[in-house]
Amino acid sequence: RFLIAAHLSRAADIIRTIRDPEKPNTLEELEVVTENCVEVQEIGEDEYLVIIRFTPTVPHCSLATLIGLCLRIKLQRCLPFRHKLEIYISEGTHSTEEDINKQINDKERVAAAMENPNLREIVEQCVAEPD
Amino acid sequence: RGNRGWGHAGLGKTVRGWVRTVPGPEGSGAGAGMDAGGRARCPPVSPVSPCPGVPAGAGWACRAVLADGHQRTVRRVAWSPCGHYLASASFDGTTCVWKRHEHGFEVRAGPAGPPLSPGPPLSPGPPEEEEFECVSVLSAHSQDVKHVVWHPSLQLLASASYDDTVRLYREDEDDWLCCATLEGHTSTVWALAWERSGQRLVSCSDDRTLRVWQRWDPAQGQGSGSEPSWKCVCTLSGYHGRSIYDVAWCHLTGAVATACGDDAVRVFEEVTSPSP
Numbered sequence: 001r002f003l004i005a006a007h008l009s010r011a012a013d014i015i016r017t018i019r020d021p022e023k024p025n026t027l028e029e030l031e032v033v034t035e036n037c038v039e040v041q042e043i044g045e046d047e048y049l050v051i052i053r054f055t056p057t058v059p060h061c062s063l064a065t066l067i068g069l070c071l072r073i074k075l076q077r078c079l080p081f082r083h084k085l086e087i088y089i090s091e092g093t094h095s096t097e098e099d100i101n102k103q104i105n106d107k108e109r110v111a112a113a114m115e116n117p118n119l120r121e122i123v124e125q126c127v128a129e130p131d
Numbered sequence: 132r133g134n135r136g137w138g139h140a141g142l143g144k145t146v147r148g149w150v151r152t153v154p155g156p157e158g159s160g161a162g163a164g165m166d167a168g169g170r171a172r173c174p175p176v177s178p179v180s181p182c183p184g185v186p187a188g189a190g191w192a193c194r195a196v197l198a199d200g201h202q203r204t205v206r207r208v209a210w211s212p213c214g215h216y217l218a219s220a221s222f223d224g225t226t227c228v229w230k231r232h233e234h235g236f237e238v239r240a241g242p243a244g245p246p247l248s249p250g251p252p253l254s255p256g257p258p259e260e261e262e263f264e265c266v267s268v269l270s271a272h273s274q275d276v277k278h279v280v281w282h283p284s285l286q287l288l289a290s291a292s293y294d295d296t297v298r299l300y301r302e303d304e305d306d307w308l309c310c311a312t313l314e315g316h317t318s319t320v321w322a323l324a325w326e327r328s329g330q331r332l333v334s335c336s337d338d339r340t341l342r343v344w345q346r347w348d349p350a351q352g353q354g355s356g357s358e359p360s361w362k363c364v365c366t367l368s369g370y371h372g373r374s375i376y377d378v379a380w381c382h383l384t385g386a387v388a389t390a391c392g393d394d395a396v397r398v399f400e401e402v403t404s405p406s407p
Contacts, residue, residue: 106319106337
């Protein structure tokens with residue numbers, strides 16, 4: 001379907017320029033996200049489910065969670081169509097992936113994380129549009 | 132809810148208790164003049180347009196600020212059916228039980244009492260102790276406590292958590308203990324609701340299922356110390372497209388309603404199979 005392909009492309013464009021929290025590179029450059037890591041499904045009239053499966057560069061748990069948080073925040077803010085969002089670590093890439101997946105998909109935990117000024121600052125820097 | 136007041140949870144870490152400053156229909160002069168002890172006092176809330184029949188100047192006064200119970204956001208509060216206990220659930224993973232201490236009433240002669248009191252003839256004097264005492268900090272859950280709710284008639288508390296379990300607590304002498312752990316959900320349990328009889332409890336979860344738990348009392352002759360156990364007697368799966376955030380069990384009709392992340396409200400009714 002044309003719309004699904006367009007939404008998928010839009011989502012990929014939004015996430016490819018997110019900066020890694022640690023390194024001076026984008027998530028696309030570090031291959032944390034690729035066009036293939038985005039899936040879009042129609043779930044209702046004009047509503048789509050967007051699923052992102054990202055591959056963290058290092059097995060460090062808190063960085064993986066932070067990347068997940070950046071993905072969620074930027075997509076939530078920038079996707080122009082009605083959507084539900086699921087963010088997962090791609091299978092087999094992390095020892096505590098279930099724990100991380102659960103955290104980054106819990107609305108309250110995400111909101112609580114964004115209330116933490118240190119975390120919020122990092123996320124804002126990572127998702128800021130390049131000049 | 133409760134016949135004397137209600138509490139609310141806030142973004143901060145405090146629990147606040149509020150009491151009406153006008154006498155209720157029973158003329159009890161609820162709570163005028165009480166202080167929350169050494170805690171910061173809230174200014175009285177200015178009344179919104181009063182309802183017909185409610186005297187002008189009626190409003191709410193903050194009677195207690197319970198700031199030391201939790202280390203993180205207080206997510207939910209619930210009054211016990213008897214009104215003496217208040218339970219609070221927090222992101223810090225604990226459930227606190229607060230006991231409300233009643234104060235005596237004294238006759239006040241002369242002009243109206245303190246500014247917050249509209250001056251009914253009978254008002255309580257200043258208390259010597261704080262109105263709410265934290266009687267237990269329950270750390271049975273390993274993660275955020277999402278919901279806490281009292282049994283409809285007993286002093287039995289239920290809590291739901293990010294740790295995928297439901298826990299029940301009751302008072303034992305002077306302390307509260309966790310008397311049952313309900314396991315079965317495969318993700319965060321977001322909310323709970325009791326059936327009117329208190330024999331069953333329903334839980335809803337991020338795992339997109341509803342589970343109904345039934346109380347089983349220990350068999351006769353097993354000894355007086357045995358705790359009742361709780362078994363999952365029904366799992367409703369395949370109905371909800373995403374996380375189920377809330378559930379309510381109607382005490383009048385027995386219907387169960389759910390709030391889901393797929394933007395739908397669903398209503399379930401128990402179907403009894405026809406007798407052969």
